[in-house]
Amino acid sequence: MARDYYEVLGVPRTADAAEIQQAFRTLARRHHPDVNKDPAAEERFKEINEAYGVLSDPDTRARYDRFGADFRQIPEDYDERVAAAQGFRGAGAYRGGPFQGGRGAGRGGARVWTEGDFDTAGFDFEDLFGGVFGDRAGRGSGPAPGADQEAELTLTVEEAYRGGRRKITLGGPGGERSYDVNIPAGVVDGQRIRLAGEGGRGRGQGAAGDLYLLVRIAPHSRYRLTGRDIHVDLPVTPWEAVLGATVPVTGPGGTAKVHVPPGTSTGRRLRLRGEGMPHPKGSAGDLYAEIQVMVPSSPSPRERELFGELAGASTFDPRKQA
Incomplete structure (x- = not known):
């Protein structure tokens, strides 16, 4: 049996959308196959994705909470069919409600339906549930479309x-x-x-x-998506940030050039219009390059000398800019 999706993400059943998203991001980063070389990481990553896919969508989550692991097998018009069954005199009667009666409940209180939860006398289960219960539920006399x-x-x-x-x-x-x-x-x-x-x-x-x-x-180590917009970090040197420069930025569609204006600080976003995700029926998204000013971790003696000269000549104090 598949693990409970709430258990997979490590969140309670009362978790809100933000908590679910945060848990997914944390786990996805930890178990992404590009980052985690454990042979079991890929399967764990797929399990996390599946759980997030269900719990991040309000409608799908509601169906999962109601019907448990078999929620995909329950037809969309389930309630209408049950209502029709209850109103059909002489063909048997439905017993119990979504969270009561019957033979048991799934994990977290989600209902597990069995054929015995209904009075089957003269009633066509396959017509009611679109084949969910298979041949055990009896056969109808006419054709019926299959379930999506x-x-x-x-x-x-x-x-x-x-x-x-x-x-x-x-x-x-x-x-x-x-x-x-x-x-x-x-x-x-x-x-x-x-x-x-x-x-x-x-x-x-x-x-x-x-x-x-x-x-x-799937989460990516470099790209972050917001709808059709793509966000990517763009590392630049201190002198490129101060003096301005034209530097390459790589997106999933290839490499483009972007102009870094003089006096650019970390966190500034540069927009490349139309370089985001394509749209077959409309405008493509944009690519946003977020500046990250980087410094040499092991400067050479000459670099240290030049930075020392700059420190002595400059009156710039970023702590007094606020």
Whole structure:
């Protein structure tokens, strides 16, 4: 059984969005395969991404809290179907509520539904739950469409920027299945990619449902994303910061030149319009280069001499600038 997502992130079930995001960032940095060379780090990183993908989305989190680990198997119109079942006289009656009755509860109080929670006399479970309970639930007399399904697709910033074809393999009750996916250039975190007809099987001649891939962008050691905007640190020397310079800055789309104005301090952001994530139907995001003034950690004797001359000649005191 998959671990509880709250347990994976180390947060309580009452955690708010900020706490969940902070926990994800901390764990992602610690277990990112580019940083952590432990053979188990990659699997741990995937587990963290999956947990964050569910708990960071309010609707998905609500479904997880309600239905537990099997929340993806519960159809979107679950409540409507249950309401219809309750109002259907002579076809059996539903017993219990989302958090009461039945045969037990999942971790954290999330409800685990079983066939025995319903009075099945004359009632078609497959019609009500779209095949969630499989052949055990009985068979309807007419065709019915299959349920839509969802899975997560984790991409690097570079993969999301470039897009292109990618072969992915997903596991499921029927074993692993492979898909050739067309990833749009500039896809962003939280965007869904639809694979028509790759979801749950329909009943009879009913059409299959769709498979939706929920995109998750993995944390990057260099780039930080805000929507389609990309933020990157830009190291410069003290003399480049003081005198101004034109320096290269590298983004996922390649290297560009940026002008550092004279008198630039650490923390100043330089904007490169349109150099962020591409947008197939609109304007691309921007690339923001945040200045980081760096000093030599082991200056040569001549460098120390020159810095000493500067210290003696300058009247600049940054502590008196506020």
